[in-house]
């Protein structure tokens with residue numbers, strides 16, 4: 001396996017995996033990959049692109065790819081953490097925006113795509129992120145591309161966590177800036193890199209995520225921000241999975257650690273809690289002004305439609321008026337985590353993502369189909385995207401899940417594990433993970 005592809009974070013390159021160092025023409029690649037997927041489909045082991053034929057909610061209806069029939073499923077694979085995707089108030093606000101502004105804008109913000117709604121959202125997000133100003137991008141992915149390419153120049157360096165998202169890696173690649181990676185959440189390594197950078201000319205940027213998307217663990221932003229201050233490095237926090245989930249006001253991971261003012265660039269997405277698409281950077285007024293002209297993915301891409309902007313504005317209103325959503329989300333996470341621990345899993349979720357490591361004897365694709373058949377929608381993260389001993393099911397909890405939904409999830413997890421003869425008593429699990437580690441180290 002090409003080590004480059006296994007970051008354990010949400011960054012893998014399917015081209016690298018496909019070629020494994022071999023030269024392959026496009027024809028060979030398309031042919032090979034088409035057959036590879038057909039083979040999985042013939043064994044009921046491919047669940048990509050399941051067509052959803054209902055609104056995105058705690059329960060969705062999909063067209064089952066194998067039977068061709070509609071099937072109800074409990075949704076544990078969506079980042080719609082606060083249940084905004086199908087909220088009646090948000091639907092109404094979106095309809096109003098459609099009536100007033102129409103379906104889209106047809107141009108980038110600098111030219112003709114900047115409505116009063118866009119400005120209102122920038123102001124609301126600045127308040128949420130305790131920042132002076134905010135700039136909105138078409139997606140979270142292009143936010144990271146635009147940010148990194150705009151801020152860095154040839155004398156600079158970016159120090160970043162190995163579990164960073166593909167959009168951050170791609171931003172580094174596009175910028176061509178000197179980049180140094182530290183092992184996930186390894187603060188001693190980060191400190192060492194910062195010490196070395198103190199002797200260099202140019203700026204140093206540190207890139208981390210508030211909540212890491214594959215495991216749901218947090219970056220210790222209190223300590224990281226202190227290191228950045230000490231070594232005069234700019235701190236960038238991608239809080240795609242922390243916004244709306246953590247912090248007293250739902251501001252995110254920096255607020256959770258009490259260091260919102262120490263973050264220089266707050267990156268966020270509208271694709272998780274806000275359940276639409278888009279991304280943003282909140283920071284100083286001058287930085288945001290600079291990005292409007294130097295972030296190419298902003299300058300050369302059309303603005304978000306007003307309906308999307310209205311959905312985020314309405315969601316922000318709900319976050320403020322209905323703090324019970326965030327409380328319910330945390331109560332739900334705690335409930336599922338307690339249920340899992342009772343079954344013997346070693347989980348301590350800190351946000352809304354729970355990663356269930358899959359034992360080596362379990363065929364994760366076949367197990368995923370068991371979840372599917374039993375009406376539970378979860379995402380599987382498979383080898384070779386991650387190492388064989390790191391395969392996992394990624395469960396996303398939402399405020400809108402009911403106790404019955406969560407009990408059913410736990411029941412199905414138990415059934416799937418037991419169908420592999422894995423008893424879920426604590427002692428068995430401990431023995432099991434020890435065995436796994438011994439084999440893979």
Ligand SMILES: Cc1ncc(COP(=O)(O)O)c(C=O)c1O
Pocket residue numbers: 010139140141142144165167209213238240241269270271277278279
């Ligand atoms: C940490 C992180 N950053 C950035 C992105 C990209 O966001 P979007 O899907 O809004 O383009 C994601 C989405 O998966 C993410 O998890």
